[in-house]
Amino acid sequence: MKVVIAGMDGYIGWPLSHYLRWRGHEVEGFDCFLRRQMVRWAGGESVTPLRDWQEVPFCDLRLRRSGSPVQRFLEGADVVIHLAEQPSAPFSMKDMDSAATTANNNVVGTLNLLWAMQEVCPEAHLVKLGSMGEYGTPNVDILEGEAEMVFRGRHDRMIFPRRPGSFYHASKVADTYNVELACRAWGLRATDIMQGVVYGLGYEHQPEGKLGLTRFDVDPIFGTAINRFCAQAVAEVPITPYGKGGQTRGFLPLRDSLQCLGIAIENPPASGEYRTLNQFEQTYSIGELAQQVQVAAWYWGVASEVRHVENPRAEAEAHYYEPDHQRLFDLGYVPTRDMQLELRELIGVLREYRDRIDVEALLPDVHWSGERRRVEYLEA
Amino acid sequence: MKVVIAGMDGYIGWPLSHYLRWRGHEVEGFDCFLRRQMVRWAGGESVTPLRDWQEVPFCDLRLRRSGSPVQRFLEGADVVIHLAEQPSAPFSMKDMDSAATTANNNVVGTLNLLWAMQEVCPEAHLVKLGSMGEYGTPNVDILEGEAEMVFRGRHDRMIFPRRPGSFYHASKVADTYNVELACRAWGLRATDIMQGVVYGLGYEHQPEGKLGLTRFDVDPIFGTAINRFCAQAVAEVPITPYGKGGQTRGFLPLRDSLQCLGIAIENPPASGEYRTLNQFEQTYSIGELAQQVQVAAWYWGVASEVRHVENPRAEAEAHYYEPDHQRLFDLGYVPTRDMQLELRELIGVLREYRDRIDVEALLPDVHWSGERRRVEYLEA
Numbered sequence: 001m002k003v004v005i006a007g008m009d010g011y012i013g014w015p016l017s018h019y020l021r022w023r024g025h026e027v028e029g030f031d032c033f034l035r036r037q038m039v040r041w042a043g044g045e046s047v048t049p050l051r052d053w054q055e056v057p058f059c060d061l062r063l064r065r066s067g068s069p070v071q072r073f074l075e076g077a078d079v080v081i082h083l084a085e086q087p088s089a090p091f092s093m094k095d096m097d098s099a100a101t102t103a104n105n106n107v108v109g110t111l112n113l114l115w116a117m118q119e120v121c122p123e124a125h126l127v128k129l130g131s132m133g134e135y136g137t138p139n140v141d142i143l144e145g146e147a148e149m150v151f152r153g154r155h156d157r158m159i160f161p162r163r164p165g166s167f168y169h170a171s172k173v174a175d176t177y178n179v180e181l182a183c184r185a186w187g188l189r190a191t192d193i194m195q196g197v198v199y200g201l202g203y204e205h206q207p208e209g210k211l212g213l214t215r216f217d218v219d220p221i222f223g224t225a226i227n228r229f230c231a232q233a234v235a236e237v238p239i240t241p242y243g244k245g246g247q248t249r250g251f252l253p254l255r256d257s258l259q260c261l262g263i264a265i266e267n268p269p270a271s272g273e274y275r276t277l278n279q280f281e282q283t284y285s286i287g288e289l290a291q292q293v294q295v296a297a298w299y300w301g302v303a304s305e306v307r308h309v310e311n312p313r314a315e316a317e318a319h320y321y322e323p324d325h326q327r328l329f330d331l332g333y334v335p336t337r338d339m340q341l342e343l344r345e346l347i348g349v350l351r352e353y354r355d356r357i358d359v360e361a362l363l364p365d366v367h368w369s370g371e372r373r374r375v376e377y378l379e380a
Numbered sequence: 381m382k383v384v385i386a387g388m389d390g391y392i393g394w395p396l397s398h399y400l401r402w403r404g405h406e407v408e409g410f411d412c413f414l415r416r417q418m419v420r421w422a423g424g425e426s427v428t429p430l431r432d433w434q435e436v437p438f439c440d441l442r443l444r445r446s447g448s449p450v451q452r453f454l455e456g457a458d459v460v461i462h463l464a465e466q467p468s469a470p471f472s473m474k475d476m477d478s479a480a481t482t483a484n485n486n487v488v489g490t491l492n493l494l495w496a497m498q499e500v501c502p503e504a505h506l507v508k509l510g511s512m513g514e515y516g517t518p519n520v521d522i523l524e525g526e527a528e529m530v531f532r533g534r535h536d537r538m539i540f541p542r543r544p545g546s547f548y549h550a551s552k553v554a555d556t557y558n559v560e561l562a563c564r565a566w567g568l569r570a571t572d573i574m575q576g577v578v579y580g581l582g583y584e585h586q587p588e589g590k591l592g593l594t595r596f597d598v599d600p601i602f603g604t605a606i607n608r609f610c611a612q613a614v615a616e617v618p619i620t621p622y623g624k625g626g627q628t629r630g631f632l633p634l635r636d637s638l639q640c641l642g643i644a645i646e647n648p649p650a651s652g653e654y655r656t657l658n659q660f661e662q663t664y665s666i667g668e669l670a671q672q673v674q675v676a677a678w679y680w681g682v683a684s685e686v687r688h689v690e691n692p693r694a695e696a697e698a699h700y701y702e703p704d705h706q707r708l709f710d711l712g713y714v715p716t717r718d719m720q721l722e723l724r725e726l727i728g729v730l731r732e733y734r735d736r737i738d739v740e741a742l743l744p745d746v747h748w749s750g751e752r753r754r755v756e757y758l759e760a
Contacts, residue, residue: 155519
């Protein structure tokens with residue numbers, strides 16, 4: 001199949017291009033390099049060195065009008081994988097301009113991609129990255145896809161209710177409704193992937209055969225909790241869960257994310273179908289992650305301390321969390337990586353790049369309240 | 381109270397400024413005049429003559445960064461009424477550029493207004509116009525506001541599920557989630573008004589005491605069904621419901637919309653509360669509306685014919701529709717206008733401006749499928 005990856009320069013996009021070529025697909029892609037730019041705005045830098053950006057063709061989904069380059073990339077596509085979104089919740093909560101950049105890049109960019117597909121490849125399968133964070137942490141099981149809902153004795157199948165935790169997550173919710181509408185109005189086929197938090201940086205299937213290393217951000221704007229915890233362990237500063245640490249999320253290693261995306265592509269929905277997949281392997285609380293990182297660091301002889309810091313986010317620190325995630329398993333997903341082994345590899349690599357970790361910049365200063373100040377350690 | 385109206389040049393904004401001054405409020409406002417521009421792009425023109433645009437100060441919510449004029453307008457505001465959105469579903473389904481303009485103006489504009497409020501008047505009450513169209517036409521009762529939902533025996537209160545019928549309606553859904561988040565994260569207080577279709581053009585409380593006439597669009601992009609039906613009756617061409625005509629929606633006259641907005645303003649929610657009001661008086665099917673317009677036209681001695689045309693939209697033409705709309709009644713809303721009387725006034729005014737109705741341009745050519753061609757009459 002001919003697969004076009006929007007956002008091919010990114011954390012997942014670049015490893016995915018290798019994985020899908022290895023699976024026998026013809027892969028093309030593009031990027032507008034906004035991620036590189038934003039990480040620099042945030043004062044960060046990928047811990048792993050980045051390859052030359054010119055290896056990926058330039059195309060910006062925000063440049064709308066018909067006849068823009070995106071239409072040319074989509075010609076003949078069987079699958080379009082849309083990874084070209086701003087992925088950071090704290091970035092979107094930083095200030096007016098960052099929130100607007102998020103909505104403009106994610107919501108408007110997705111709309112433009114939908115229209116371009118409708119013009120150029122209306123039969124192609126859109127695989128779009130949403131986020132498990134669209135759902136928030138409701139006090140009910142999170143169903144996968146449209147759910148049977150009953151009100152006053154009548155029922156209908158409806159998109160499962162969302163409660164996004166940031167303007168970034170809200171931009172993903174907006175995408176969900178736009179993509180679902182495109183399926184309903186135009187007969188587009190789409191898989192909307194509610195992905196958990198992806199961790200790890202290693203991937204196979206590079207032309208040279210050696211271990212690939214994707215970009216790896218540890219700054220508090222673009223680094224996820226696991227990334228920053230590993231960087232803290234390697235830098236021998238305390239590992240810092242936010243608040244009580246009972247916040248629970250779904251996680252999966254990078255290689256499993258690639259596997260799942262491959263499965264989604266090779267099992268397309270019918271024309272007009274809007275399909276949701278909740279994509280993660282297992283749930284962990286932030287406190288459990290900190291322990292996992294401690295244990296993996298100990299494998300490398302590093303003793304690390306866990307110190308809780310105040311929570312800059314507006315989120316529940318202890319809550320119910322039972323999201324369904326059966327569909328990918330039904331389609332053949334087999335988890336291949338144990339979290340401990342993955343964290344060992346991750347920490348092993350980071351140790352090689354220890355001098356690229358900016359220890360001063362590991363604690364967040366963007367508060368959901370709008371405040372801007374470095375978080376404080378909580379009393380033990 | 382000091383009330384600031386974003387979108388004060390519009391169909392509701394200008395009459396509302398008069399109504400609220402009459403209610404004793406201090407009213408300021410601004411507009412970026414996008415509506416005037418878009419109607420011209422669509423080849424239309426308000427049937428009622430427009431006043432000089434310079435009567436309303438210019439400010440564009442899309443101009444983001446801190447320190448932009450919007451912050452200056454919001455200083456000292458007790459209430460911010462946000463009507464500054466692109467209001468047309470067909471416009472949003474026309475092409476890539478129109479869909480992107482919709483998302484950029486509505487979603488990004490709302491985000492920027494939220495941030496400006498957080499900076500300048502975090503205690504002010506945001507009154508935001510959403511749309512009953514956010515819900516679509518589910519096969520269940522539509523509840524008002526957050527609803528108790530039960531899944532597998534557990535329950536939680538969640539935003540009632542949405543099923544928007546166009547990219548315009550999806551932009552309103554995106555706003556809903558952004559506004560709700562701003563209440564949760566920042567403690568903003570907001571009333572999100574899911575408004576039905578507003579009809580009529582007359583309003584009182586002008587300084588001179590005579591009947592005010594707001595803008596009135598009858599082109600198929602910016603004219604609602606009632607507007608176009610009345611224009612068709614006056615122009616003595618067939619009244620043209622789409623499809624079977626069983627599509628049912630909530631409606632309210634312009635004067636009742638002003639009354640309801642006044643009630644929302646004078647009964648603010650608590651700090652941090654996100655409140656939804658379903659704002660309409662009564663539901664009608666499109667077929668019933670056509671009959672109502674026929675009867676009202678007959679009052680003026682005009683005999684009009686109803687001819688169904690193919691439906692350019694992707695929507696159910698016969699469906700269940702029972703939305704709750706109790707809260708405004710509980711707060712004191714008293715419907716003041718009978719639809720027949722309102723339609724008589726409306727048609728009476730249109731008859732004076734009959735030479736400004738472009739008969740050639742009353743049938744739509746924007747299809748939800750992406751096709752662009754004038755709709756055909758259906759066989760009787």
